[in-house]
Amino acid sequence: MHRLWLVMVLLVVALSLVASAKAASPSIMILEVEGAIVPVVADYIHRGLKQAQEEEATAVIVQLNTPGGLVSTTQLIIKDFLASPVPVVVYVSPAGAWAGSAGAFITLASHVAAMAPGTFIGAAHPVAISPASSSELPAVQEEKTVNALASAIRSIAQERQRNVEVAEDMVRNSVAQTDTEALEMDLIEIRADSLGELLDKLEGRKVRVAGDREVSLRTQGVPLNFVSMGAFEGILFALSNPNIAYLLLSLAMIGIFVELTNPGAIFPGVFGGISLFLALYSLGTLEAYWAALLLVALAFGLIIAEVYVASHGILGVGGVASLIAGSILLFSGSTVFSIHPAVIVTVAIFLSGFFILAFGAVVRTHRQSQTWGTEGMLGQVAVVRSTLNPAGTVASMGELWQARLAEESAEPAEPDEQVVIREVHGLRLTVTRKKQNFGGEE
Numbered sequence: 276m277h278r279l280w281l282v283m284v285l286l287v288v289a290l291s292l293v294a295s296a297k298a299a300s301p302s303i304m305i306l307e308v309e310g311a312i313v314p315v316v317a318d319y320i321h322r323g324l325k326q327a328q329e330e331e332a333t334a335v336i337v338q339l340n341t342p343g344g345l346v347s348t349t350q351l352i353i354k355d356f357l358a359s360p361v362p363v364v365v366y367v368s369p370a371g372a373w374a375g376s377a378g379a380f381i382t383l384a385s386h387v388a389a390m391a392p393g394t395f396i397g398a399a400h401p402v403a404i405s406p407a408s409s410s411e412l413p414a415v416q417e418e419k420t421v422n423a424l425a426s427a428i429r430s431i432a433q434e435r436q437r438n439v440e441v442a443e444d445m446v447r448n449s450v451a452q453t454d455t456e457a458l459e460m461d462l463i464e465i466r467a468d469s470l471g472e473l474l475d476k477l478e479g480r481k482v483r484v485a486g487d488r489e490v491s492l493r494t495q496g497v498p499l500n501f502v503s504m505g506a507f508e509g510i511l512f513a514l515s516n517p518n519i520a521y522l523l524l525s526l527a528m529i530g531i532f533v534e535l536t537n538p539g540a541i542f543p544g545v546f547g548g549i550s551l552f553l554a555l556y557s558l559g560t561l562e563a564y565w566a567a568l569l570l571v572a573l574a575f576g577l578i579i580a581e582v583y584v585a586s587h588g589i590l591g592v593g594g595v596a597s598l599i600a601g602s603i604l605l606f607s608g609s610t611v612f613s614i615h616p617a618v619i620v621t622v623a624i625f626l627s628g629f630f631i632l633a634f635g636a637v638v639r640t641h642r643q644s645q646t647w648g649t650e651g652m653l654g655q656v657a658v659v660r661s662t663l664n665p666a667g668t669v670a671s672m673g674e675l676w677q678a679r680l681a682e683e684s685a686e687p688a689e690p691d692e693q694v695v696i697r698e699v700h701g702l703r704l705t706v707t708r709k710k711q712n713f714g715g716e717e
Contacts, residue, residue, distance in 0.1 A: 302500040303474070304335045311611050312344025312377040313515040314560055315508050317351040323502050327361045333497050334362040334477070336470075337385070340369070343376025343611040345562060346401070346424070353384040353431065362386045362482045362490055366473055367394045367454070375399075376611065379445055382463070383431050386482040387492075389465035389473055390454035396462065397451035399428065421447060438462055517612045520557035521602065525622045527551035528575050529629060535579060561612050563605045570601030578630055595627050655696050657706060663688040669706060671696065678704040 306323045365385035367374045370393035374382045379399045401420045425446045432442040438461040444450045467473035474494040530547020577594030602619045606612040657671040664687035665680040698705035
């Protein structure tokens with residue numbers, strides 16, 4: 276028993292020492308941002324900075340490669356950077372990466388900005404998601420937006436002691452700089468070929484963090500902690516892809532169409548509903564042009580109307596045309612978000628083929644003779660249950676009916692003999708013997 280207690284005490288002491296050692300050796304947290312700046316990216320960075328603060332990390336390095344993104348999301352990230360007590364390093368990498376538009380703001384807002392060879396920064400002039408053929412904003416709105424963003428990037432550059440004039444020029448004139456030019460113009464502090472070289476050049480660098488506190492970076496021999504997006508964040512990031520949003524919207528149209536034309540199928544309706552809500556989330560996140568969404572909704576309405584209105588395909592053609600127009604306008608004017616033309620063409624062809632087949636099936640169904648109710652009984656075969664001489668009973672569709680032979684002078688029809696229904700008068704049938712059907716023998 277004494278030995279057991281001794282082992283337990285030693286175990287507790289060992290765990291305490293491990294925890295103390297872990298607390299005494301903070302790590303450098305690595306976040307990776309690849310793609311457009313959308314709300315889920317802001318959530319991911321916010322989570323990483325919060326975790327770094329709780330774990331007292333030495334620094335947070337954000338490896339960045341983005342063509343740009345939403346202004347509202349960028350503002351949230353900048354706010355987190357400026358308020359962070361942990362030094363934030365933005366590293367534009369790998370070679371060929373771009374800190375474009377929103378990425379330029381994020382890079383300049385970091386405590387230390389670094390770029391890999393062959394990377395670019397800038398072109399931060401605002402564009403809008405609008406139906407205009409060009410990507411420019413209306414004159415008055417453009418002036419207001421440009422002035423606001425120019426003031427913002429000038430304030431950020433001043434706060435981080437970077438080249439204010441060049442930073443403002445990236446907004447007003449869409450100027451972009453290579454890594455070498457950015458270093459020479461004091462937009463960034465470090466040019467590094469790799470993450471290892473970046474860590475070497477960060478060693479001993481002094482930065483001023485939130486609370487006007489100066490911190491000396493220690494990056495040599497410090498463990499790296501790579502923090503990836505969680506599973507849920509990954510799903511939301513995938514949904515923030517315009518092509519995925521468009522495909523979900525198309526699947527929603529098909530699912531709901533099938534449910535409306537086949538009431539009670541359930542699965543197509545459920546699938547279409549879920550796809551519709553996911554598509555609306557994605558399009559809302561990406562701030563899609565609302566008039567384009569109305570065109571897509573109109574396309575859906577016209578295609579559904581084709582099922583119930585005999586327009587000889589005019590409504591269906593109009594629906595496909597409205598769908599294509601809405602697809603093109605969804606993100607027109609945006610240099611960041613766009614639907615690949617091949618996706619639009621593929622979806623348009625697929626939906627057109629699907630609806631043509633569906634309409635064909637509906638037309639064939641309408642042309643078929645009725646097989647239920649009173650009219651559906653005409654021409655059907657019934658079986659004699661009691662002798663027709665000339666009246667008696669017959670069985671048809673699992674029911675007994677009063678029946679009379681069409682020709683009273685004909686020979687009686689015996690039980691189990693087959694007769695053909697010629698007329699229906701309420702609950703009474705007029706029949707002929709099967710061999711007399713249409714005037715000929717079978």
